[in-house]
Amino acid sequence: MITERKKQVLEAVIKDYVKTAEPVGSRTVARHYMPEYSSATIRNEMSDLEEMGYLTQPHVSSGRVPNVHAYRLYVDHLINDGLINPIKDTGTEKALIARLQQMEDVVCTIAQSLSDMCRYTVAVMLPRQKNLRINSLQLMPIAPARALLVVLTDAGIIRDAVVQVSSELTADDLYGISRAMSERFSGRTLSEVQGLLQGIAIHAELEPRVMQGVGELARQMEKQASADQLRVFGSQNILFHPEFSDVEKARGFLSAVEEKQNLLKLMSRGVKQGICAYIGHENGIMELEDCSVVIASYEMGNNHRGSVAIIGPTRMPYQELLTTLSSTASILSGMLKNSLGA
Amino acid sequence: MITERKKQVLEAVIKDYVKTAEPVGSRTVARHYMPEYSSATIRNEMSDLEEMGYLTQPHVSSGRVPNVHAYRLYVDHLINDGLINPIKDTGTEKALIARLQQMEDVVCTIAQSLSDMCRYTVAVMLPRQKNLRINSLQLMPIAPARALLVVLTDAGIIRDAVVQVSSELTADDLYGISRAMSERFSGRTLSEVQGLLQGIAIHAELEPRVMQGVGELARQMEKQASADQLRVFGSQNILFHPEFSDVEKARGFLSAVEEKQNLLKLMSRGVKQGICAYIGHENGIMELEDCSVVIASYEMGNNHRGSVAIIGPTRMPYQELLTTLSSTASILSGMLKNSLGA
DNA sequence: GTTAGCACTCGAAAGGCGAGAGTGCTAACA
């Protein structure tokens, strides 16, 4: 069994190691964290902890370094014992909400500033949107034979494209077509719209080239919305951590993060828990075996959930990051509810 | 005077050094580049070239390394003697043009793929747009008391924002307002619009909150358009070059590139020439003193010019990069003309 | 003008050495 004092020692080792990135000796622990005991006592405890599989010595007679298991124990303790208290800040929210309409912008802006703030790499997953419904469509003239087609969906997603139209159409004509289209298509899902466009019947009365444009745009939107997407920010931050002072490793990290497939899988898994951490090899990505991924999920109204992650070396300040991350996730949920819902 | 043979030797040294990143010895040059001479001959030539200031020895009795002056000579030769032949490719153009309407997207997409392709860092300058004129405005309903305001300018810039409107307005009402606004504002510059909105007279008949939104958006657009902007892509690529295997240096590079002010100044200068290269300290940016910046300018129709740059270590394949870069610039000019003009 | 030959220089890699940090173990103490 692991005694209370052992836990204290373990925590001390973790904290010191996170700070210094150097193996921690018994003397250090005794002096800085548990002055009521002598180094010899701590030494014995550390020896036990090593035997139990929580600490490792890089070589005999150096200090000790926490293990994946140690971090695991520590993180579980943090998460389960309610030491993660998201701070609900409302300042940023107000400042941002005015300028950001689209879900994607909101999420990316937050992620960017999170990565700037904590100097780690941040990834966000934008969940796939099943059965997006069209809210309205509008055409506006931009040049003699060209119009801008804007499509709004119920999830607040706005997409536009330039379409060719016949040159004799006036702005009013375009508006008329817009109304007719909106009437026909609003409330329909993107795939329904594509289906409808297959039927020749509709084509006749409306501009066929516009219809083609609508179909094309619908297909694009659906394609983009039907897969989970991943965005990564601040990947350069990895260079600030001494475990990546070897350029080879830094490059490995960057390419692993660029290659989004694996990360996406991990983050989809992370969506299910509220907040969780994959420590070291637990993340299952070979190039990231010396990294940890802390994931929190956020809500976006219509029953969809995305997730946001901080990625860094195994040696990271879990308590701080878990707190920051879960705050961020809750801010994000709030913003998305306010700006898109209602 | 520099003889023809000296030039050959110099070119050989440059080419070999670019390839291997190791100091080049006389034997290597003789064997691989000029087998008609012996190493001793080359040795004498190299000794002369060193005295003339084109080569440097990292230490006595190592091979020699080309200098800033050597690169300068080489690059001038390349540029002036017409060795840079832009390849006009039309494949990418067709594929991209369908999906990209906004100038910014076009430029950024091209820059991204350029950096992927050549594995260097790429920066693009988006020139400031003076006196943008409004082409048309349009409101479309998105929720009971909200509308999407879309603004088109003559430079093909599209910007949108959500504005609050009173809840009893129908889609037709919004269209009416759009028409009225378009009539009033189209052809005016952004600052004129802001000026007009100061006059109370207009407010009365149109929705005041919409007018506020227009003003706000116009201000934003003008602010964004009135300063040159810089976008950087593939900054991680620097890690592939051995001169940055020291993480300190890599970090210096990244922060210099992130801090866009200096780079922007350099690139504005580069706009004036068609294509040019700043080698080593010539770029005037302290953190980039061991880097070169190759710049080409592109045209965007309305007499505005932007520029695109490749940034990497001084040791770079200038011929290849100059060619690629100037091709890219001409493709870009072409795309912008096609998609925005007319 | 070109080349062969040779002595010389210097950096990079390999081996040796001492200092310092940290451990494990034992014995003494409360």
Added chain:
DNA sequence: TGTTAGCACTCTCGCCTTTCGAGTGCTAAC
């Protein structure tokens, strides 16, 4: 029985020396 002091031992790190090889400069011969 748990804690502590003391001591011998181990291993890394930084520093120095040595060796090896690549490449040069110079001279003399072609």
